[in-house]
Amino acid sequence: MVNQAELSARHQNILKATIKHYIATAEPVASKTLAQQYDFNVSSATIRNVMGRLESAGLLYQPHASAGRVPSDSGYRTYVDHLIVPNDNIDQAIQKIVQQELQIARTNFEALLQRAAKILATLSGYIALVTFPQKLNSTLRHIQLVPVAANQVMLIVVTDSYQTQSILMESPLAEEVDENTINHKLQRLSNFLDRELKGCCLADIKGIKWTKIDSEFAQYRDFLKILLNQLKLALQSDNSSPMLIHGVAELLRQPEFSQLQQVQTLLSLLEEQQEKLSPIIFTFPELESLKRVSIKIGMENSLEPMQTCTLVSANYYQDHVPVGSVGILGPKRMLYENAIALVKNTADYLSNPFQAFA
Structure with a gap:
């Protein structure tokens, strides 16, 4: 770029x-x-x-x-x-509208989320996506690294609900050629991971930075960083929650979505494949990231049906831990200033009253 x-x-x-x-x-x-x-x-x-x-x-x-x-x-x-030049007038006007509209639904948190999805869709003219709060108590029960090829390992993850996931990763021992040495080192690395991460939940893994590692494992720091991201996804999948979707009719009025086949693939994703969509909407921010709102444009979206779209999303929090997300899915030709302000202020509002509904 x-x-x-x-x-x-x-x-x-x-x-x-x-x-x-x-x-x-x-x-x-x-x-x-x-x-x-x-x-x-x-x-x-x-x-x-x-x-x-x-x-x-x-x-x-x-x-x-x-x-x-x-x-x-x-x-x-x-x-x-x-x-884009930040516009305080736009931000303040949208903040006022969001607060007025969501104040109506403060009877319980589910009603608040329903109202938030409806308001996001109505005000943006795009599809609103709102995840229910994640359950953060699912923990890691077992971790194992298994060699599958010269340059690949399989990460096997078992959670306390006995959900098992197998994730293919690049091997940290690609330069090794002796099979016995590879097996021995992977077993020691697996034992280290099992010792350090067993019993960790999603919130715990978010805080791990691997700044202090035994000298034996320091050489694997880059590999461990990638592995932590994979473990986050595994626990998010185990903790997956329903998603609210509003505004499909609004999006179909946009000229970019005049082709029937394109619309069908997007609708199939929204209606039948939410398990693929949820980890994209709700992601843990990198520790060093200061960005409040995530914006994925076109090919930056990993799912093909979304690659003609832009996704603007932000997390809402409980006790400073992200538990859910709100987002807008629309054409790349969107009013970004308004969409960013709308998503940010909605997420902020959902974070502030959370304790009242916990």
Whole structure:
């Protein structure tokens, strides 16, 4: 992806105007349109030249030769990360609406979640996804690493509910060639993991950083970091909770979803494959991450039916531990400023009154 520092102020302004115009109209944007409707004080030929450079950089593309240009996934990512200017007026207005609308449903937490899903869908015009609180008491019962190939191991995880998962991982011993040595080292690593992690729950694993490891296992620090992420997913799966989905009809009004096959695959995911969707909506943030809202654009979404969409999500918390998430799933051509403020304020509201319903 192009670094923002590589774009001049003119490039940034024209990219921002192109994206904002495309979000508003859903029509490819021509240089003549930007020259007429935006005060750049340059000719359409100059704008066309800049748009060509932005296309070469992978930030814009032409859907067909005679058309104007539309943003690529990288273009949207640059816009979201660098070109959006925080607007306190939008944030405060949405915060006020969210508080007023959700105050109605404070009788119990389930009613509050139902109301939140409905409000998210209504105000955004997209699909709202809200997970019920996760059960954080499922714990690890057994962990084992088993060699399956020269460069692969199988992580076998058993939880206290006797749910078993097998996860294929790159071997930390890929350079070893002696089978007996590999088996011996993997057994010692398995014993270490079983000793350190047996009885840990999802919240415990979130706090592990592997900053202090016995010298024998320090060489596996990168492998252990990846392994912890896999264990989080395993415990999330064991603790999976129902999900509320609202706003499918609103999304189908968007021009991006006019093709029947595309809509069918997305509906199948939402209605029949929520076990795949839930771990994407509700994820533990990395310890070093300060971002409150997660934004996954297009191909950044791991599930194919979502790769024409953007997912904006944020966790809500109990005692500073994330227990659930709220999200908006819509076209990549979405009003990001509004969507981010809406998701953030909804998640904040759900976090604050949690103790009243616990």
